[in-house]
Amino acid sequence: MRFTVAKAIGQGATRRQAITRMMATAALLATTALGGLTLGVGSARAQEEIRIGVIYPLTGAAASTGVELKAAAELAASIANGEIPAPPGLVAGAGMPRMKGAKIRLIFGDHQGNPQVGATEAERLITSEKVVALTGAYFSNVTATASQVAERYGVPFLNGESSSATLTQRNFKWFFRTTPHDDLFVTNFFTFLGDMEKKTGKELRTIGLFNENTLWGNETTKLQVKLSDERKFKIAEKILYPAKTTQMTSEVQRLKAANPAIIMQSSYLGDAILSMKTYKELGFSPSMLLANDAGFNDSEFLKTLGKDGEYIISREVWALDQAERNPLIRSVNELMLAKAGVNFNGNSARAFTGIAVLADAIDRAGATTPDAIRKALQETNIPASGLILPWKGVKFDASGQNELGQGIIVQVQDGKYVTVWPFDVATKDIVYPMPAWDKR
Amino acid sequence: MTADILLQVLVSGLLIGLIYALVAVGLTLIFGVMDIVNFAHGEFLMLGMYASFWAFALFAIDPVVALPFTALLLFAVGVIVYQTVIRRILKAPMLSQIFATFGLMILLRGLAQFFWKPDHRLIPHTLVSGNVVLGPVQFGLPQVVAALGAVGVTGALWFFLHRTRLGTALEATAIDREAATLMGIDGQKMFALAWGIGAACAGIAGGLIATFFPIFPEVGASFILIAFVVVVLGGFGSVTGAFLAGIIVGLIEVLGGFLIGPEYKTALVLSLLLIVLLVRPKGLLGKA
Secondary structure: OOOOOOOOOOOOOOOHHHHHHHHHHHHHHHHHOOOOOOOOOOOOOOOOEEEEEEEOOOOOOOOHHHHHHHHHHHHHHHHHHOOOOOOOOOOHHHHHHHOOOEEEEEEEEEEOOOHHHHHHHHHHHOOOOOOOEEEEEEEOOHHHHHHHHHHOOOOOOOOOOOOOHHHOOOOOEEEEEEOOOHHHHHHHHHHHHHHHHHHHHHHHHHEEEEEEEOHHHHHHEEEEHHHHHHHOOEEEEEEOOOOOOOHHHHHHHHHHHHHHHHHHHOOOHHHHHHHHHHHHHHHOOEOOOOOOOOHHHHHHHHHHHHHHHHHOOOEEEOOOHHHOOHHHHHHHHHHHHHHHOOOOOHHHHHHHHHHHHHHHHHHHHOOOOHHHHHHHOOOOEEHHHHOOOOOOOOOOOOOOOOOOOOOEEEEEOOOOOEEEEOOOOOOOOOOOOOOHHHHO | OOHHHHHHHHHHHHHHHHEEEEEEEEHHHHHHHHOOOOOOOOHHHHHHHHHHHHHHHHHHHHHHHHHHHHHHHHHHHHHHHHHHOOHHOOOOOHHHHHHHHHHHHHHHHHHHHHHHOOOEEOOOOOOOOOOEEEOOOEEEEEHHHHHHHHHHHHHHHHHHHHHOHHHHHHHHHHHOOOHHHOOOOHHHHHHHHHHHHHHHHHHHHHHHHHHHHOOOHHHHHHHHHHHHHHHHOOOOHHHHHHHHHHHHHHHHHHHHHHHHHHHHHHHHHHHHHHHHHHHHOOOOOOOO
């Protein structure tokens, strides 16, 4: 059955040419028209305002994460501005005493998960919103382009939650990062596997790599391959899948065919959910699923998957059960719960800490000139007790990387992320191997 | 072992291919009748998914049971879109038509995000859940039901277009609008009908995949690109062509992804698009 076309489109153009043109136009529109969308509201610049540009994915596939990051950033700003009393011990520039009560104002930019849009937003925030510092952008590839713009304009860029190792290997003068980067996290995986072998007496030497194909997944893969070689692990299958896909059966089939002891996976939220659904559909349960944070640690992950999200293991920088060790985590989390209706997670806790560290630095700088802020950031030395993250502190090295960050490994047990490694800070025993789908 | 895996991969490809087909059928129908490419088609799919989600969340109606309502709702959406937007741009330059449906796409996405938040959602317990194991092959029941639904709906559409008076009138309008008008067929009504049916197809596809695919405002974007490939491969305006092409695209994506490497699966599908445009620009069953 077929429909022919009565009306010719345009004079002399075939239908096919017309459609090709249409599609090209649409593609162009998608990259440029959407790029123009901005969320910041311009207003007169008050004297007592410290304008900080914050770039997150507020629309697009990662918007649900972006909205949480935004809430966390706003909470940190409210504490710095003294609108919410600071829990005792927290380092967040509370009240900004050395800035004579000047208030921080966050001006948000939306990068939609697109590096070009991120760069445009950084440019807009610097040139028309006149921000004194930038922060963001969650996606490593967007942080890369946005911080390039900041570097060009000589504006400090503090990144709290992008973990691609290359970001601090660029010899930038204005770039600082509080979170540990992927090298550390991925190294942790292998140390963890070594510890697990000692603990269980089982060989965990074959690995299936299952990573998404943007900057983050590619960097992670490279490092995992390198570390596997160094530590005598065998890579049974290596998959770099196209992010935001409609089906993952070919990927999961390949993993199933290779049947490794461990799956190491890096996915953002949509893909993380789809992959779990596909594992279940095809009845694939590796003895251990070691996720690289991101989608697997998003608050939506368990909310959406419920029981099907159980037993996955992920690296983290934060877990609610760490509140048992550090009461500060509990009190700041309660503030977040009151403000946004959700608990902190590793991403939002790092976004919060990013703004807190920046506010502390600006307060110590006592001025909002780029040089003063940069100098204060370089002099940052926050002890572990002033943070809501299980780090040894915040202190930047010459490349701008926080050298006191560290990670933990968590597992989903009974609908909660519990710390299972390092064994000395663990609150629960690890469930290993992961139960098969039909035995749950 | 290898044969088993291959069989499993083929079945998976077929299942997803049928879904692609159902999404593309609505798109090709609208194009066939009135030469307008509906860029908001993926958003109709998204609305279908949300309709199922809310039917479940608010009234505890299973997505499968809710399918007729989802179809009716999306039919209404299609007709309303036609009456309020498309009718006004029928004779407008093509660029305006692109802007109109493209703008509609952004509007619907924005509204979905505004009203329903950008969260990913899933329908936790559906009537169809669990796995089916047939010898060496195993697949999810939701996927099977979705694929069967896609076959049923496409079949019903084919029957409607070929064996009913109204369907024949629709096809007549597609072939020659003016001649059809002279025969007493109301062109405006036919156009509205095409939009209604096209949107309903996308809505049903949404309702069917809502049993296993995460629901979020941008979900249409993942499917629409593939739907375009399917429409081109099948031949613009050909419902049967879109059906076959959907299966082919699904098989190539899953099988090619498995054999050559998942990192190339999108590249494979898009290479197919290029080859079709070079070798057989009218598509499998199209007549340029």
